Amino acid sequence: MTTMAQVICGLARRWCFGALGSPLQVPCLQALPLHLGRTATRASQRDLENAVHQVKLWKKDPGNEVKLKLYALYKQATEGPCNLPKPDMMDLVNKAKWDAWSALGSLPKETARENYVDLVSSLSAASEPPSPAKPAADGEQAGGDLVVTSENHITTITFNRPAKKNAITTKMYQDIMLALQAASKDDSVLTVLTGNGEYYCSGNDLTNFTDIPPGGPEEKARTNAILLREFVDCFIDFPKPLVAVVNGPAVGISVTLLGLFDLVYASDRATFHTPFGPLGLSPEGCSSYTFPKMMGPSKAAEMLIFGRKLTAQEACAQGLVTEVFPDSTFQKEVWTRLRAYTKLPPNAVRTSREVMRSKGRERLHAVNAEECGALQQRWLSEECTSAVVRFLSRRGKL
Numbered sequence: 545m546t547t548m549a550q551v552i553c554g555l556a557r558r559w560c561f562g563a564l565g566s567p568l569q570v571p572c573l574q575a576l577p578l579h580l581g582r583t584a585t586r587a588s589q590r591d592l593e594n595a596v597h598q599v600k601l602w603k604k605d606p607g608n609e610v611k612l613k614l615y616a617l618y619k620q621a622t623e624g625p626c627n628l629p630k631p632d633m634m635d636l637v638n639k640a641k642w643d644a645w646s647a648l649g650s651l652p653k654e655t656a657r658e659n660y661v662d663l664v665s666s667l668s669a670a671s672e673p674p675s676p677a678k679p680a681a682d683g684e685q686a687g688g689d690l691v692v693t694s695e696n697h698i699t700t701i702t703f704n705r706p707a708k709k710n711a712i713t714t715k716m717y718q719d720i721m722l723a724l725q726a727a728s729k730d731d732s733v734l735t736v737l738t739g740n741g742e743y744y745c746s747g748n749d750l751t752n753f754t755d756i757p758p759g760g761p762e763e764k765a766r767t768n769a770i771l772l773r774e775f776v777d778c779f780i781d782f783p784k785p786l787v788a789v790v791n792g793p794a795v796g797i798s799v800t801l802l803g804l805f806d807l808v809y810a811s812d813r814a815t816f817h818t819p820f821g822p823l824g825l826s827p828e829g830c831s832s833y834t835f836p837k838m839m840g841p842s843k844a845a846e847m848l849i850f851g852r853k854l855t856a857q858e859a860c861a862q863g864l865v866t867e868v869f870p871d872s873t874f875q876k877e878v879w880t881r882l883r884a885y886t887k888l889p890p891n892a893v894r895t896s897r898e899v900m901r902s903k904g905r906e907r908l909h910a911v912n913a914e915e916c917g918a919l920q921q922r923w924l925s926e927e928c929t930s931a932v933v934r935f936l937s938r939r940g941k942l
């Protein structure tokens with residue numbers, strides 16, 4: 545289990561050696577000597593060290609807001625006002641810390657120390673006594689974040705991160721591409737994408753934006769654009785029928801990609817949401833082309849620009865979904881139908897699909913390239929950065 549002190553220590557370390565480049569000589573909090581008991585009315589250096597020790601014993605994560613406040617107060621108490629250059633806006637973690645520290649302005653070191661000690665003491669009073677760390681639950685990641693199975697001439701690729709609503713990590717994008725490459729060559733007739741648990745998929749994992757490489761945010765945006773382009777290209781070029789078994793809510797890229805599928809079967813629990821406006825993003829997955837073509841420009845605009853969430857029935861009425869099934873019989877009905885389809889003559893299936901797809905393929909590649917170029921810019925924008933920071937800080941991920 546990660547303790548609070550490890551988290552704060554991690555923050556301090558990342559601040560010291562992160563994207564800012566120059567080491568800042570901030571002591572790791574865990575390296576401080578420990579003393580117990582506050583005796584004076586004004587907090588002493590010893591009280592501060594004692595408070596740091598108490599933080600180490602906290603069992604519960606107090607949340608991002610408190611962590612940032614503690615970080616800022618600690619820095620102010622030990623180093624005084626922040627005089628570091630403002631980190632790049634895409635450097636989310638360091639920017640949040642810089643903002644928190646800078647917000648303390650010229651608060652005297654003594655006052656910062658006192659505030660730190662008081663904050664820790666008020667939070668400690670409310671927290672539980674420490675207990676030994678528990679080992680991680682067995683099987684939490686059973687099967688990995690992506691599970692690929694092949695049975696009865698159907699290859700199934702399952703998003704398997706139910707605790708994270710099946711958000712897609714960078715590794716999952718790569719693994720999906722590998723799985724599609726393998727499925728294009730195996731003896732399956734159909735390839736299915738589905739999700740394990742309550743969600744089909746909550747789209748791109750928003751923490752994918754937080755690890756900034758040495759080349760900075762621009763490099764991150766460039767490599768993400770390359771990965772996204774290759775990823776979507778795999779769907780455009782996939783030679784067999786693609787089926788989405790949408791078992792629950794779908795968000796972001798898991799929705800836009802549906803325009804490249806041949807069949808989309810949805811549970812009546814599923815919803816379809818592309819919150820690009822609120823996230824400061826623009827469409828991907830060729831949806832800027834496939835959605836207007838499928839549902840008309842105005843309905844597509846409502847989804848892709850203004851982020852209107854569709855129910856499964858609405859998505860079906862717009863042509864995004866092939867058929868909606870009651871959740872209680874969804875799996876049974878869909879898989880029975882798919883197994884029946886695998887009995888069709890495979891070469892005829894493949895030929896029909898190729899004839900239907902070949903005409904639009906070049907256009908789809910051009911659309912994909914254009915969308916990825918636009919997104920590369922979007923990812924570097926203040927609008928997008930602020931939206932990602934809002935999401936991550938609400939969930940204590942910074």
Ligand SMILES: CCCCC/C=C/CC(=O)SCCNC(=O)CCNC(=O)[C@H](O)C(C)(C)COP(=O)(O)OP(=O)(O)OC[C@H]1O[C@@H](n2cnc3c(N)ncnc32)[C@H](O)[C@@H]1OP(=O)(O)O
Nearest residue numbers: 707708709711746747748749750751768771772796797939
């Ligand atoms: C190579 C780069 C390619 C980039 C391609 C670009 C794609 C664009 C998109 O896909 S945009 C869409 C991005 N997705 C979202 O904006 C969804 C964000 N998530 C949410 O809004 C909500 O989590 C929810 C509505 C999906 C579910 O809400 P609910 O309240 O039911 O559950 P929680 O929020 O508590 O979620 C449970 C845990 O799952 C984590 N999580 C969910 N979605 C994501 C995500 N997309 N990225 C990262 N993490 C996600 C959430 O943080 C919770 O984790 P925790 O339990 O550890 O706190």
